[in-house]
Amino acid sequence: MQSPPNPSPPPGWRVFNDQLMPDQTVGGYLARGQKISGACDQRDCRRRFWIDFDNLIRRGFAPFPVRELKALLLCRRPGGCAMGFKDSREGSGLPLKLLSRFEPVRIRLRCTRCKWEKTLTPDRVATQLKAAGTGSGDTLHVDLLEKLSKPCAKCHQSAWACEVLWPQAVPSWHGKSRSGPPRPDEKPGHDRLGSR
Ligand SMILES: [Zn+2]
Ligand SMILES: [Zn+2]
Secondary structure, eight states, rough: OOHHHHHHHOOOEOOOOOOOOEOOHHHHHHHTTOEEEEEETTTTTTTTEEEHHHHHTTOOOOBBBBBHHHHHHHHOOTTTTOEEEEETTTTSSBBBHHTTTTOOOOEEEETTTOEEEEEHHHHHHHHHHHHHTTTTTTGGGGGGGGGOSSOOOTTOOOOOOEEEOSSSBTTTTTTTTOOOOOTOOOOTSGGGGOOO
């Protein structure tokens, strides 16, 4: 029997390699409410702007990659362009309490030096942030890294990476008893479906 696919991420987000990624197209930025502003400090340019995604989408630019759009916005002056772009914080991430509504979604923290890693439910991360007084369910997943003040317990370095794991296919064991290796957040003997 075919397993149903897992729920898709909210508009403006994609899953690549079972990880949550921002959709880097014009349509993606508009869908998740992220804005881009730009400024060029070149004396004869001094442009300041906000990309009008609404207008671009009406003209059929929804699938256009924002990276290429940025390249088109550079000024063509001798000596090059000093255009700097800034993606707004608004729309840059998803709140933990929203992620927790998707049953299979997990947050993975890993040490990029020694490869130690830990996988937690979004609710568990929110609970830990609350206990530490540094965040809550409203914390955006992209802000988790800056909240990790502790160095790695194993190698004592602070070189963290953080990913939102979004498994694409529901494992075949879903709804029945399962064989195979335990998920990283499981403890042996625990009710596997109740591991939230
Ligand atoms: Zn310029
Ligand atoms: Zn480490």
